[in-house]
Amino acid sequence: MAKKGILLINLGSPRSTDVKDVKEYLDEFLMDEKVIDYRWIFRALLVRGIILNTRPAKSAEAYKTVWTEEGSPLIVITRKIQKKLQEVVDVPVEIGMRYAEPSIETGIRRLVEKGVSEIVLFPLYPQYAMSTTETVIEKAEEVRKKKFPGLKIKYIQPFYHRDIYINCLAESIREKLPESFDALMFSYHGVPERHIYKTDPTKTCNMNDCCYKEVNPSHQFCYRHQCFSTTERVIRKLGLPEEKVMVSFQSRLGKDKWIEPYTDQTLETVPAKGIKNLAVVCPAFVSDCLETLEEISVEGKEQFLGAGGEHFYYIPCLNDDDRWIDVIRTLCEEKLSQFYLV
Known part of the structure; x- marks a missing residue:
């Protein structure tokens, strides 16, 4: 054999x-x-x-x-x-x-x-x-x-949608969530909007409500949909109310339009909306790296605290759990x- x-x-x-x-x-x-x-x-x-x-x-x-x-x-x-x-x-x-x-x-x-x-x-x-x-x-x-x-x-x-992965991710987040937090941010790596259209052979994506449809031909190729789907499945597993959860996209490069909302801008605006204690997880990554350890847990923390936030909690990737x-x-x-x- x-x-x-x-x-x-x-x-x-x-x-x-x-x-x-x-x-x-x-x-x-x-x-x-x-x-x-x-x-x-x-x-x-x-x-x-x-x-x-x-x-x-x-x-x-x-x-x-x-x-x-x-x-x-x-x-x-x-x-x-x-x-x-x-x-x-x-x-x-x-x-x-x-x-x-x-x-x-x-x-x-x-x-x-x-x-x-x-x-x-x-x-x-x-x-x-x-x-x-x-x-x-x-x-x-x-x-x-x-x-x-x-x-x-x-x-x-x-x-992104497999139960064994969702269960694993949810349990990892549950163990690391602080006892008290105002919101949990899911920060995914960003991509230019045009990438979403380019990877859709069905040409059914409109970068709007199609991401939230239960079934759509473009879902298997749509990064944006899959990020939202991962978030929805995890928060359901965690039993969190939707109002305590945010989705954003980080690491954009250049002046082209990338999928929104942007993580850095969100971190700078949410303290004024009453979110003072923020937990952040990065489910596009399974291993901690520059984008999580420096961009989020260092730069992101500074942005949030500098805008009036009080406590910032970075939740590590799955790594070798x-x-x-x-x-x-x-x-x-x-x-x-x-x-x-x-």
């Missing part, structure tokens, strides 16, 4: 906090046409002509605030997930990053060197987006066709079993 393996994919991180390494990482990341979806010449002018001349130094300083003795938090946490998962499954487990090392190609090669010919590839993103799930699958297919043509890969689909490892194991084993059905 063919030997099987699991490849966990996360975003990636610079090799170090050195400006040169950060610049190299940002170049690969931002030059991805699934991230900044301009024609190559305009993307290059923006990224290499403007962004990479100013942003790397600032980003390097931000990375220094979250870097650990072991390295990048995202890489360290993903390796911990790999180790824990390997202890509960009987097939080899490797990791790969969409950007920088260990790359997707590196992860695949390590599995192939162990004799693996059938891989379950798991993009560690609960919701589907062009700049996350789609670019991972596209890159993996590119590598497979060029370097490993005999390899079979099955991809785990977005799991044993319940989350069990979710990963279950989803992987479901997909592994499909190889036997071919």
Whole structure:
């Protein structure tokens, strides 16, 4: 029988906090046409002509605030997930990053060197987006066709709505929520509005009420809908009233319109509305990283408190929580079993 393996994919991180390494990482990341979806010449002018001349130094300083003795938090946490998962499954487990090392190609090669010919590839993103799930699958297919043509890969689909994930996320939030809070903010990574339309092959999305319809053809491709759906399912599980919950979108880049409301603007306005004690969770991420540890728990906290807030509580990602490892194991084993059905 063919030997099987699991490849966990996360975003990636610079090799170090050195400006040169950060610049190299940002170049690969931002030059991805699934991230900044301009024609190559305009993307290059923006990224290499403007962004990479100013942003790397600032980003390097931000990375220094979250870097650990072991390295990048995202890489360290993903390796911990790999180790824990390997202890509960009987097939080899490797990791790969969409950007920088260990790359997707590196992860695949390590599995192939162990004799693996059938891989379950798991993009560690609960919701589907062009700049996350789609670019991972596209890159993996590119590598497979060029370097490993005999390899079979099955991809785990977005799991934002799966009960095992919702239960896990809800319990993690419940344990970390303060006894007293005025509101719980779900801050998701933002994307440009045009990405929502581009990823909708059904052309039924109107960026308005369709996200809230029980059934709509675009839901399986709509990041915005999937974020709202995750929130709705979690607050139902937690038994929270809707008036104590907010949804916002962070990390926007450039002047294009991104999906709203924006996290930074929300943090600056809600204290005036009587929300003085705020808890924030970031369910677009399963591993804590720069966007959660620095952008939210440091910058976001400063924005909120500076606007008159009194207490700010950041709720960590699932990271290597044993319940989350069990979710990963279950989803992987479901997909592994499909190889036997071919």
